Amino acid sequence: MMWSVDPRSPLPLHEQITVSVRRALSDGTLAAGERLPAAAELAAVLDVNPNTVLRAYRCLRDEGVLEFRRGRGVRVSADAPVRAAVTDAARQLLTLGRAHGYNPAALAALLEELA
Amino acid sequence: MTAPRQAYSSTVIARRHLLAGAVAGAAIAAGLHVLAPASLAGPLAGLSVLVTAAYLASVRVTVGAGRVILGQGPLPWPTRVIPVSLIADARAENLTSGQVFGIGVPWHRRTTRMTVRAGPTLVLSLRTGEWVRVSTRDPGAAVAIIRSAHPQPVPTRENS
Numbered sequence: 311m312m313w314s315v316d317p318r319s320p321l322p323l324h325e326q327i328t329v330s331v332r333r334a335l336s337d338g339t340l341a342a343g344e345r346l347p348a349a350a351e352l353a354a355v356l357d358v359n360p361n362t363v364l365r366a367y368r369c370l371r372d373e374g375v376l377e378f379r380r381g382r383g384v385r386v387s388a389d390a391p392v393r394a395a396v397t398d399a400a401r402q403l404l405t406l407g408r409a410h411g412y413n414p415a416a417l418a419a420l421l422e423e424l425a
Numbered sequence: 426m427t428a429p430r431q432a433y434s435s436t437v438i439a440r441r442h443l444l445a446g447a448v449a450g451a452a453i454a455a456g457l458h459v460l461a462p463a464s465l466a467g468p469l470a471g472l473s474v475l476v477t478a479a480y481l482a483s484v485r486v487t488v489g490a491g492r493v494i495l496g497q498g499p500l501p502w503p504t505r506v507i508p509v510s511l512i513a514d515a516r517a518e519n520l521t522s523g524q525v526f527g528i529g530v531p532w533h534r535r536t537t538r539m540t541v542r543a544g545p546t547l548v549l550s551l552r553t554g555e556w557v558r559v560s561t562r563d564p565g566a567a568v569a570i571i572r573s574a575h576p577q578p579v580p581t582r583e584n585s
Contacts, residue, residue: 311433311434311435312431312432312433312566313431313432313433313434313489314429314430314431314432315429315430316429316430317427317428317429317430318427318429339562339563344436345436345485346434347434347485347487347494348501351434351487351494351496351501351504352432352434352487354490354492354494355432355434355487355488355489355490355492355494356430356432356489356490357430357489357490358430381500382499382500382501383500383501
C-alpha cells in the first residue's frame with residue numbers, strides 16, 4: 311500500500327497516516343488480516359516521529375480498523391473494510407450536514423427518523 | 426524538510442509454505458513419536474519445522490525516505506536496511522513458478538531471494554554486486570519511490 315504525508319498540509323501528520331490506511335482499505339490494496347509495518351519502520355521511511363505513527367495506529371485501533379498483537383505487530387481487523395467504508399460515509403454525511411447547517415445531533419435525529 | 430513524502434509497504438504471506446510446514450511438522454512429530462514414544466524429540470522437531478516454515482513464509486518490504494527495509498517472518502524483527510544510495514538499479518519483474526527458486530535463504534553469496542511465491546517481484550541490484558529479489562504486491566510502486574529518491578542510477582557491470 312502507498313503512504314503519503316505532506317508537512318505543508320493543514321491536516322495533522324497522524325491524520326494523514328490514518329487517511330492512507332482508510333484509502334488503502336477502500337481501494338482494496340489493504341485487506342483484512344494484513345500486517346502493517348512496525349511504527350519505527352514506517353516512521354523511518356516517512357521521515358516522521360515514531361510517536362506520530364503510533365498515534366495514527368492507536369486512532370485506527372480505537373475505531374476498530376486495526377488490532378495490536380503483542381510481539382506480532384499491527385494487523386487490519388477482520389471487519390475493517392466494512393467499518394472503514396461506513397466511517398467514511400459517516401464523515402461525508404457530517405461534512406455535507408455541516409455545510410447545510412445540520413449539527414451532529416440533528417443528523418443523528420434525522421438518521422433515527424429514517425431508520 | 427517540508428516536501429510531501431511517499432512510502433510503500435507490503436507483506437506477502439505464502440500460505441502454501443505454512444501448510445507444507447504444518448504437514449511436515451506433524452509427520453516428523455508422529456514419526457519420531459512412533460520410534461520413541463516417551464521422548465520429547467518428536468514434538469520439538471515438529472514444532473521446529475513449523476516455526477521455520479512460518480519464518481520463511483512471510484516477507485515484508487517498506488520503501489521510502491532514502492531506504493528500503495526488508496523483513497522476514499511473523500515477528501517485526503530481524504530487518505535489513507538498504508540505503509537507496511547503495512542501490513544501482515531497481516526494477517519490477519513478474520516471476521513464473523519455474524523462476525521462483527529459493528525460500529528466502531541466499532543460495533549464492535551474491536543473491537538474496539526472498540521470493541515466497543511466483544508473481545510480482547521487486548528486484549534490486551546493489552552497488553556491492555549483490556542482487557536482492559523480494560516478493561511484493563506492487564513492485565512498480567516501490568521502484569517509482571526508489572527512483573524518485575535516487576533518480577540517476579549509476580550503471581554497473583550487471584545492468585549496463
